[in-house]
Amino acid sequence: MKVFILGDLEGTAGVVDFKSQTYSDAKYYEQAKRLATLEINALIDGVIxxxxxxxxxxxxxxxxxxxxxxxxxxxxxxxxxxxxxxWGLDPTFDAMLLYGHHSMSNTNCGVLCHSWSSRTIDNCWLNGKLIGEIGLNISLAGEVGVPTIFISGDDTAIAEAKEYVPDIASVETKVGLSQTSALSISPLKSQQLHREVGEIAMRLIGQTEPYHTQPPYTFKTQLLEATALKSKVQQSHVELVDDRTYQVRGQTLVEIASKR
Ligand SMILES: [Zn+2]
Incomplete structure (x- = not known):
């Protein structure tokens, strides 16, 4: 069986801060990446x-x-x-797994929650429904014909994934106390759970359906600052909605993801 793991860093156990852990100039960036890699390796042992x-x-x-x-x-x-x-995901894959993900921007107590860019984007909507990376990644995989069977991240990331895939296998690495604080499990416990739940998740292949969405699509992006809109609206496919919001339209989510 062939699986695609899409990883992020904000959902890793012990990772709770942009400035000191997840930005490339962060003091503990290398440590955060190491923690994530050890969890991913445990997840890979599990899926094998x-x-x-x-x-x-x-x-x-x-x-x-x-x-x-x-x-x-x-x-x-x-x-x-x-x-x-x-990203090379195609129907030859049996499943997608989301490792280390975070909830969408403005999620109450969502650890490191943001939607694509913590520095520039306020909110995003797909066909009028608020959406973040978890929702779009699950939907994109679904469009390709691939079911999403696993997510790890904080409690809010898992809740967001379950809106799309109610029976998704999950590892809760931490419970959010604010956007930059959490009650986290230890790295060793998280690695153990990634291994165990990764193995269990594989049993969902053949049971969990690819997530289905209905075209056509309108994807709206509200920026944090109006000034950032200037360069965006110069592109011909971009429509201005208000002084800090733009939208793009498409018949497929792949098209939407490349335009947005
Ligand atoms: Zn990230």
Whole structure:
């Protein structure tokens, strides 16, 4: 069985801060990446125990979210930028797994919650419904015909994923106390759970359906500051909604993801 792991850094156990942990100039960035890699490796051990024979890993954290030197021997890594959606995901994959994800921007007590950019984006909507990375990633995989069977991250990230896939397997790495504080499990416990739940998640293949959405699509982005809108609205496919909001339209989510 062939699986695609889409990873991020904000959902890792012990990671709660942008400035000191997840930005590329953060003092503890290397440590955060190491913690994430150890959890991903445990997850890979789990999916292999559950029957996976080919594992692709895409590093979805902007400046990089893993330590390549420590990466599991069996992972094939999709690396470098630019990389266009759907990142090589195609119907030959049996499942997608979301590692280390965070909830959408403005989620109450969502640890490191944001929608694509913590520095520039306030809110996003797909066809009028608030959406973040978890929702769009699950929907994109669904459009390709691939079910999402696993998520790890804080309690709010898991709740967000369950709105799309109610029976998704999950590892709750922490409970949010604010956007930058949490009650976190230890890295060792988190690794153990990633291994155990990764194996269990593989049993959902054949049971969990790819998430279905209905075209056509309108994707709206509200920026934090009106000044950031200038360069965006110069593109011909971008429509201005108000002084800090723009939207794009498309017939597929792949199209939406490349335009937004
Ligand atoms: Zn990230």
């Amino acid at each position: 125990a559950g029957g996976a024979t080919e594992i692709w890993f895409l590093d979805g954290h902007g400046p990089g979210g893993i330590n390549y030197e420590l990466m599991h021997a069996e992972a094939k890594m999709v690396i470098g930028r630019p990389i266009s959606v759907p």
